[in-house]
Amino acid sequence: MTATLYVCTTCRAGEVLEEDAPRPGALLHAALSAADAPDDVEVVGVSCLSACSQGAAVALSEPGKWTYVYGRMTPADAPDILAGAAAYAASTDGLVPWRERPVQFRKQSLARVPPFQMPLEAAE
């Protein structure tokens, strides 16, 4: 399986921008696309992750795993994001031990959502 790293390409990250100015989300997407993605991670641009006030935002998902969303990301965070994505892809359920998470993933979580197949007792 391959983990998908979604990157919001339209995010203004709360900034007031000229109409033709590059958006922070597009700059983040460019930085992540230009870097060497881990083999088992696919970087996919999405036109809106609806995290507008907390962007730029990325999300990690893979069937059978918890989905994670992170906000307040900048192009400088690209190495951390890709390292975190690699750890996520290597995990069995999306739950990466705290100490193995990049600092930005520890600090900038916006949300996580359980996988569809989660046994209900594991959610409580």
Next chain:
Amino acid sequence: MTATLYVCTTCRAGEVLEEDAPRPGALLHAALSAADAPDDVEVVGVSCLSACSQGAAVALSEPGKWTYVYGRMTPADAPDILAGAAAYAASTDGLVPWRERPVQFRKQSLARVPPFQMPLEAAE
């Protein structure tokens, strides 16, 4: 299919609470569980949706649909949340037209994540 409405039961919603005080997330879960859920919506408590600074949080997910996460919810929002969950369950892809979304869903989005099966051109 049934949509799942996840409710973070441990959320403190940014409040400083006594150790044994009921948590805002637990109160929200109780309000949602006490109400009549739509037939095609299952309310499931989760111990953490990692939206701690923007809680109380709920998430809507269903295979093949976009996943949505909403924050800053209170027990008073339970009717809006359940109405929004019903509209989500009735949709084919999780994308409910803006005017049909409850006001709180329009205002309090934390994030959304594409479904696994999304054609890549639809994400751009």
